[in-house]
Amino acid sequence: MKPGARTKAVSVSSFIGLSVLSVPLHADEPPEPPHSRKIDSGSCSCWAYTDAKAKVTSGYRAVRTPASPRAPDAKGGRFELWRVPGWYRVAALSHDCDYLVTGYDGANLLPIAYERGTIMLAFHAHGRLVRQVRLDELVLDLSKLRRTESHWEWGYYGGVEKDHYYRVNTNDRGSILYDMATGQLVVEAK
Amino acid sequence: MAHIVSRQPWGVIDVDVARGRVFFQQDWHYTWVLFAPSVHPWTLAERRNFHNTVDRQVWGTWSNRVRLQVTGANDFSHRFARAGVGLNFDIRWVTSVAHWSVTVRKMPPGSGRTTYRSNVTFATRRIELDSADLAAGGAANDAGASTPRFRSPPHEFGHTLSLPDEYGTGSPDLADSGSIMNIGREIRPRHLALIVTELNKMMPGVTFVAPLVVP
Numbered sequence: 001m002k003p004g005a006r007t008k009a010v011s012v013s014s015f016i017g018l019s020v021l022s023v024p025l026h027a028d029e030p031p032e033p034p035h036s037r038k039i040d041s042g043s044c045s046c047w048a049y050t051d052a053k054a055k056v057t058s059g060y061r062a063v064r065t066p067a068s069p070r071a072p073d074a075k076g077g078r079f080e081l082w083r084v085p086g087w088y089r090v091a092a093l094s095h096d097c098d099y100l101v102t103g104y105d106g107a108n109l110l111p112i113a114y115e116r117g118t119i120m121l122a123f124h125a126h127g128r129l130v131r132q133v134r135l136d137e138l139v140l141d142l143s144k145l146r147r148t149e150s151h152w153e154w155g156y157y158g159g160v161e162k163d164h165y166y167r168v169n170t171n172d173r174g175s176i177l178y179d180m181a182t183g184q185l186v187v188e189a190k
Numbered sequence: 191m192a193h194i195v196s197r198q199p200w201g202v203i204d205v206d207v208a209r210g211r212v213f214f215q216q217d218w219h220y221t222w223v224l225f226a227p228s229v230h231p232w233t234l235a236e237r238r239n240f241h242n243t244v245d246r247q248v249w250g251t252w253s254n255r256v257r258l259q260v261t262g263a264n265d266f267s268h269r270f271a272r273a274g275v276g277l278n279f280d281i282r283w284v285t286s287v288a289h290w291s292v293t294v295r296k297m298p299p300g301s302g303r304t305t306y307r308s309n310v311t312f313a314t315r316r317i318e319l320d321s322a323d324l325a326a327g328g329a330a331n332d333a334g335a336s337t338p339r340f341r342s343p344p345h346e347f348g349h350t351l352s353l354p355d356e357y358g359t360g361s362p363d364l365a366d367s368g369s370i371m372n373i374g375r376e377i378r379p380r381h382l383a384l385i386v387t388e389l390n391k392m393m394p395g396v397t398f399v400a401p402l403v404v405p
Binding site for chain 1: 226227228302304305306307309310311312318328336340345346349358373
């Protein structure tokens, strides 16, 4: 329904709107509940699965030949390539499934009382943790965090590019790329 | 047909005095961006679909859910004392001056509802949404409750009415998981506080009250 002709305009002060500004409010999308899910690699031959109940994340490769050097798991049809403890809301896999990167559970939003040492990125190669990146290593200028009503937004996780690079966009540095194999920064461009 | 209108920084409240209806409208100015370089550019059809879907979801969740009670010694109150006053909501896509600046990220295929968590900043009237918000999905609150069909746009719209989240520890309404500002899909009388307070400034002698129970 659209409003009809407005024959009388009443100007009312914005007292209410202004008065609430000083009150800390929560105003952000609630998180999804933990649920097990497949993590696609972009390849049909391998994938990962993050298990919310068992709290473990595993990489798998589809069975291709009987001569594979790895033993098939109990369900058959796939080999477990590696296993990483934990369930992850934010996780991405390289095209060859050798490398897993996991992110901060709150995604793009940090709590109001965030800690500079919060782990924002964890790089795993063949199931082995190779590097972690703290908040103050990822966002060099923390004054660029953007305050929402109930959180600080630091930027966001962009995803995998060119098979094994991981893109992150931060408020202070713009778009940056990490090598998923080493966890090292490879490209930084504003 | 007389209308009484209040233009606020966060939206316009229009009372149709003859028909006993309240219409609330916000003007949104969109900035359409891509979540990643690999994402195909927005098409006009996608932009239209996004706006229309958000508008429909907000309308479906918020409109005609409550009839405000009116009291007072005046003709308007007498005419609508029994039936109450209906309340409808609308979002208008504008290309110039707007109440809200809305950035919408187009997400790559396979993105979840919270790959990017949408958010609102009331103080600067800024809304951050993404294309994955259109689909319903699971949501969880700090009390351990979860719901399978949560919709983000009507929840974020609630924040444009200066409403706080109710899903976090410390909220007095954490237990009310059915509420749209928690992890549900229903509006509550408390969600209309900003509009009702403003309405009570617009028509001297008329008192608007949100009913205690939403029909």
